[in-house]
Amino acid sequence: MTFGKVILAGLIIISLAFPAHPILDHALPKLSDYGFFKEPISEQSPISDVIPYTIASELFSDYAEKLRFIKVPENRSISHNEDLSFSYPEGTFLIKTFYYQSDVRDPNSDRRLIETRLLKKTGSEWLAIPYVWNNEQTDAVLALAGDRKDVSWIHSDGKPISILYSVPNLNQCKSCHVYNNIQQPIGPKVRNLNLDLIYDNISTNQLDKWVSLGILEPFDNDSLPRTVDYMDVHDGNLDERARAWLDINCAHCHRRGGPAETSGLYLELEETDPTALGILKPPVAAGRGSGDLKYNIVPGHAEQSIMDFRIRSLDPGVMMPELNRKLVHKEGVEIIQAWINSMPEKE
Amino acid sequence: MTFKRSIIILKFIFSFCIAEFEKDLQLQLILAEPGDTITLDSGLFPILGTLSMEGKENIVIRGNGINSTTLNFKTQVEGAQGLSITNCKNIILQDFTIQDAKGDAIKCQYVNGITFRRVKAQWLGGPKPTNGAYGLYPVQCENVLIEHCVAIGASDAGIYVGQSKNIIVRFSEAFENVAGIEIENSTRADVYGNNVHGNTGGILVFDLPDLVVKEGQQIRIFDNIIKENNIDNFAPEGNIVAKVPSGTGIMVMATEQVEIFENTIIDNKTAGTAIVSYFITEEETKDTQYNPYTSSINIHDNIYRREPQIPTLDHDIGLLLFTRFFKDVPDIIYDGMPDPKYLGISGYIPLSRRLCITNNSDADYLNLDISKNFESWYSPFFADFNTDISECDCEQESISEVILDLE
Numbered sequence: 001m002t003f004g005k006v007i008l009a010g011l012i013i014i015s016l017a018f019p020a021h022p023i024l025d026h027a028l029p030k031l032s033d034y035g036f037f038k039e040p041i042s043e044q045s046p047i048s049d050v051i052p053y054t055i056a057s058e059l060f061s062d063y064a065e066k067l068r069f070i071k072v073p074e075n076r077s078i079s080h081n082e083d084l085s086f087s088y089p090e091g092t093f094l095i096k097t098f099y100y101q102s103d104v105r106d107p108n109s110d111r112r113l114i115e116t117r118l119l120k121k122t123g124s125e126w127l128a129i130p131y132v133w134n135n136e137q138t139d140a141v142l143a144l145a146g147d148r149k150d151v152s153w154i155h156s157d158g159k160p161i162s163i164l165y166s167v168p169n170l171n172q173c174k175s176c177h178v179y180n181n182i183q184q185p186i187g188p189k190v191r192n193l194n195l196d197l198i199y200d201n202i203s204t205n206q207l208d209k210w211v212s213l214g215i216l217e218p219f220d221n222d223s224l225p226r227t228v229d230y231m232d233v234h235d236g237n238l239d240e241r242a243r244a245w246l247d248i249n250c251a252h253c254h255r256r257g258g259p260a261e262t263s264g265l266y267l268e269l270e271e272t273d274p275t276a277l278g279i280l281k282p283p284v285a286a287g288r289g290s291g292d293l294k295y296n297i298v299p300g301h302a303e304q305s306i307m308d309f310r311i312r313s314l315d316p317g318v319m320m321p322e323l324n325r326k327l328v329h330k331e332g333v334e335i336i337q338a339w340i341n342s343m344p345e346k347e
Numbered sequence: 348m349t350f351k352r353s354i355i356i357l358k359f360i361f362s363f364c365i366a367e368f369e370k371d372l373q374l375q376l377i378l379a380e381p382g383d384t385i386t387l388d389s390g391l392f393p394i395l396g397t398l399s400m401e402g403k404e405n406i407v408i409r410g411n412g413i414n415s416t417t418l419n420f421k422t423q424v425e426g427a428q429g430l431s432i433t434n435c436k437n438i439i440l441q442d443f444t445i446q447d448a449k450g451d452a453i454k455c456q457y458v459n460g461i462t463f464r465r466v467k468a469q470w471l472g473g474p475k476p477t478n479g480a481y482g483l484y485p486v487q488c489e490n491v492l493i494e495h496c497v498a499i500g501a502s503d504a505g506i507y508v509g510q511s512k513n514i515i516v517r518f519s520e521a522f523e524n525v526a527g528i529e530i531e532n533s534t535r536a537d538v539y540g541n542n543v544h545g546n547t548g549g550i551l552v553f554d555l556p557d558l559v560v561k562e563g564q565q566i567r568i569f570d571n572i573i574k575e576n577n578i579d580n581f582a583p584e585g586n587i588v589a590k591v592p593s594g595t596g597i598m599v600m601a602t603e604q605v606e607i608f609e610n611t612i613i614d615n616k617t618a619g620t621a622i623v624s625y626f627i628t629e630e631e632t633k634d635t636q637y638n639p640y641t642s643s644i645n646i647h648d649n650i651y652r653r654e655p656q657i658p659t660l661d662h663d664i665g666l667l668l669f670t671r672f673f674k675d676v677p678d679i680i681y682d683g684m685p686d687p688k689y690l691g692i693s694g695y696i697p698l699s700r701r702l703c704i705t706n707n708s709d710a711d712y713l714n715l716d717i718s719k720n721f722e723s724w725y726s727p728f729f730a731d732f733n734t735d736i737s738e739c740d741c742e743q744e745s746i747s748e749v750i751l752d753l754e
Binding site (some may be wrong): 086166170172256259264276286288289291294318 | 370373395427451479481486507557558561582584585627632633670
């Protein structure tokens with residue numbers, strides 16, 4: 001029996017033992033079972049109604065690179081609400097594959113696919129369905145309990161990095177994707193999608209492309225918001241880049257209605273209350289996460305700010321975000337430090 | 348060589364077993380169906396990541412005994428909690444121990460109906476600032492029952508109920524924590540029959556600003572033993588409990604409707620019971636919906652006993668008490684900050700909104716009156732403090748018992 005068969009047999013046993021779990025009604029055993037990609041699926045070359053997309057500012061996931069796709073059921077389209085939030089038709093899939101180049105400096109170096117996460121719209125909720133790629137890179141297998149993988153690569157500075165990469169389990173998926181108790185996508189929002197992407201050698205605005213494909217209802221408004229790319233120093237100002245980083249890395253929990261709302265720290269791009277953003281705000285239940293510091297942000301002093309302390313930490317009981325980070329996001333930390341240091345000191 | 352190799356092989360098998368136990372348990376937590384009981388065998392099980400349960404109803408997680416089944420998180424590599432329960436209904440946790448979680452031992456959020464029974468949260472090696480923050484930590488929950496539990500070594504609160512409603516904490520023991528038991532921004536809580544000793548502060552009832560759930564009220568603290576909560580405060584700076592003076596028995600801050608009765612409050616060196624506004628923290632808040640004052644506090648029929656001893660000198664209030672009272676510090680300390688919205692035209696606070704202290708054995712009283720006596724740093728050292736307990740001679744209606752809606 002091959003490894004894959006063992007897993008399959010295990011899944012069958014599990015599904016016999018727990019017949020009614022909703023995830024098992026929707027989750028197919030292997031990624032290839034969905035038919036999203038042409039063979040060999042490790043090339044990640046999508047079939048025609050699976051549309052690649054990207055977002056302006058990305059969540060840091062231990063320097064993993066990501067491929068994103070969306071599949072909207074035939075003859076259906078995504079509608080949008082007055083606040084520009086999306087309503088997706090049932091059966092929509094969001095597909096995200098995490099991979100590492102063996103040498104980040106060389107785009108032609110070997111690519112190792114680690115995991116593919118699916119979000120499937122079912123009724124009012126989204127289901128998160130995690131898959132882990134096998135060592136042969138021929139397929140990815142359902143992994144409800146997540147996994148841990150040794151991963152190593154040559155980083156952009158030429159130095160080798162090795163980590164125990166962690167694939168989130170079903171509950172961990174939800175711990176970030178939950179909003180007002182309902183599991184939802186995080187990245188695909190109008191302001192995150194409002195940028196150009198190359199389709200068949202032609203650069204096109206993603207939203208325009210989706211509209212022209214008929215998967216997104218057209219907008220009345222010409223001037224749609226756009227999140228800046230925090231990695232691009234020429235995009236927006238420091239405040240906008242810092243807020244974009246906080247928005248995608250923190251605000252899925254740190255917002256009203258999000259799992260970290262108990263902290264009173266809200267980091268969505270739209271947040272305007274300085275205390276909610278952490279400025280001279282004492283922590284609520286940080287424990288040793290406070291790092292013996294008094295305030296989340298001390299204007300002008302990153303080194304006295306809990307926010308800086310926690311995004312630099314690698315201690316599981318201290319670090320932020322709490323999950324799926326084994327490395328410090330150096331570039332992100334630099335932006336946040338510069339942002340805090342640029343704030344005028346208060347008396 | 349052979350020996351070395353066999354050790355390596357053994358290690359490999361062992362680590363595989365660990366991973367299998369953890370993976371299997373996590374899978375059970377994911378796939379559990381309403382009515383299921385997940386059982387944990389006797390043994391000491393090292394766990395590498397947060398165990399989590401999400402979106403479940405009517406589940407029991409049961410070990411083989413509070414001292415028999417232990418999940419140890421010493422080598423935890425990911426997740427801040429030991430066990431995390433979110434968005435659930437009617438969950439019972441019983442008969443196991445969580446040790447050395449990197450952050451909180453058991454955190455429950457958005458759970459209606461959560462029972463902790465004979466559960467221990469523990470950090471080994473005594474009180475240390477590197478211990479996790481909370482032991483048993485329900486937050487934004489309803490119908491919380493914590494009974495026959497034990498919490499040891501939390502660098503914040505051993506048993507901490509935050510932003511929740513309908514709570515009973517009873518027959519439990521908390522020691523070597525910064526705060527033994529803390530009820531924060533919560534409504535309708537009964538805390539009784541507990542043994543709270545050897546913490547920095549015994550039982551805290553706090554209301555804090557800038558939170559989603561505000562205005563805690565209707566809290567009853569009764570029939571507890573609150574003894575020798577005199578250990579040094581080891582909370583990391585920045586946390587509100589880092590401001591609690593070592594030697595505090597009960598502290599009520601900024602909360603309305605608190606009834607404290609029939610407790611035995613012994614040998615807490617700085618303040619047997621402190622009733623204070625948020626101003627005592629010297630923190631500012633811009634939260635306009637926040638009420639920083641205490642009101643309707645009813646302290647009656649408690650036993651206070653205190654051998655003459657020096658209060659903490661690591662805290663401004665402790666220093667002040669030491670210089671003014673030396674070793675005979677009063678048992679009940681009030682900051683003298685009534686809620687101005689209850690002040691009538693005559694400057695008179697209705698009885699039902701006051702601090703009432705009646706029928707306690709051996710209770711001395713001190714009103715710090717901080718709005719008058721703390722104008723400069725040196726003024727409290729010369730102020731004429733009121734220590735006449737008769738100003739609190741008033742009666743209030745008892746708060747009604749908490750009835751939990753647990754299926």
